Amino acid sequence: MDDVVRRTALPGRSQSPHDKLARGLGYFSIALGVAEMVAPKAICKAAGVEGIENVVRGYGAREIATGAAILTSHNPEPWIWTRVAGDLADIATIATGLRQDNNSKGRSALTLAALAAVTIVDLACANGLNSEKASRKTAARDYSGRSGFPQGLQAARGAARDFKVPDDMRTPELLRPWT
Template sequence: MMTDKLARALGWTSLGLGVAQLAAPRVVTRLCGVDDAPGATTAARLVGGRELLHAALLLGARNPAQWAWTRAAGDMMDLGVLGRAAADRAGARRTRALAALGAVAGITALDLACARGSAARAKGPLQVRASITINRPRDEVYRFWRELENLPRFMAHLDSVRTINQRRSRWKAKGPIVDLEWEAEIIDERAGDLIAWRSMPGTGVSTAGLVGFTDGPGGRGTVVDVSLEYGVPGRKVAAAVARMLGKHPEQQVRDDLRRFKQVMETGEVLRSEGSPEGHRALRQLHQRPAQPIGGRA
C-alpha cells in the first residue's frame, strides 16, 4: 500500500538523519543555525538517537505506517525548537534556522499524511492475503477445499465447520474466553477456479474470504491464493484470536496454508515425535515441544 511505502521512505529518512546527527552533531547544529546554543551538540545527539528509534519502528514493523505518529510527535518538538531559534537570532543564523524550519515543516506534512492514512486504514476492515503452491492437480485441490468440513484439518483457529446446504454452513472457532459461532454463505463459486464466502448478517462475526486456484508455473501444481477480510466486530475477534495464538493474522493464514499443502501432498499434517496429536489443526496447538529421541553413542 502507498501508506506503507511512504512510511518506509520516512524510515530511511530517519535513519539518515539519525546517523548524521550522531556522527556530525556540530555540522548539523551549524546548518540549523543553533550552534551557538549551550548544549546544542548534546541535544543533536539525543535527537539523532530518537531518529534511529523512529527508523527501527518504521523499517522493522510489519505495518510501519502505524508508527508515523511517533515521527509526527518528534517533528512538533523540532518545530518548536527551530521556531524559537529563528525568533532569537539574526543574520545568517536566523536564515539557516528558517531554512531548517521549512524543511522540518515539509517532513511534518508527510508524517501527518502517513499517520492519517494509517488511522483511516485502521478504521476499515482487517485484510489478510497469502498464497502457496501445492504439488497436486487444481481440480483435486479445489474439491478438497470446497468440502468445507475439511477446513478444520488445517485451519488452526477452527474447531468445526458443518454444512447446512449447498451454499450455507455453520462455523465454530475456539475464542480466548468463549467459543465463537457464526453462519456463512458462499456468494460466488467457479468450479476449479474460486470460492468466495461471507458471514451472515447478525451472527456476531463480520468476515469474508476468497480463495482462488490457478495452475502453477509450467502447468505443474496449483497456486492457492487466499484473501480474508475481518470487519467490526470481526476485526476485534481476529485480534483476540491472534493474541491467543501468539501470531499475527497474516502469519496464521500462512501457517494454515502450509498445513493445507501437507494435507494435500501427504494426506496429513506432518508430525514429529514431539507432535503426535490428531489430524485436526487445532489439536496441534496443545502439544509439547519436541524432545531428542536418542543420539549416536
C-alpha cells in the same frame, strides 16, 4: 478481528502507497539520525542554532530508534505518529534559533519550512495508514494451510467409515419412547 487479519496476512506483502512511504520515512529517519549523531555541530550550523549539539545527538538517537521501529514493525502507523511528535519537538527547538541574536535567522526560517514540509508528509502517511488499516480489504489473507477439521485433514480421512447408522433416524435417542 484485528488479530485474525494479522495472523493470516502474508508476511512482507503489504505494498500500499502508504506502506511504501512509511518504509521510505523509516530509511530517512535512520539516515537523518546517523547524520545528527555523527555531525551535530554541522547540523546546528545549517539549522541556524548554536550550542545545542547534545540535544541534536539525542534527537539523532530518537530518529534512529524510530526508523528502526518503522522498518521492523508489522504496523508502522504508531511509529509514524512518533515521527510527527518528534517533528513538533524539532520545530520547537529550531524556533529558538529565531530568537537568537545572530545572522542565521534565515537558515532557521528555511529549516522551519523544511520541518513543516516533512511534518505534512508524516501526517499524510500516518492518516493514510490509519484509514487503510481500518478496512479489512487491505490485508492479503493466506488460508492455504487450513482444512476446516479440528484434528487436521489426515485425521478426517475415513472417519465416516466407522459411522453406525441408528435404527430410527427420525427421532433422537433421548426422545424415543421407553419400551
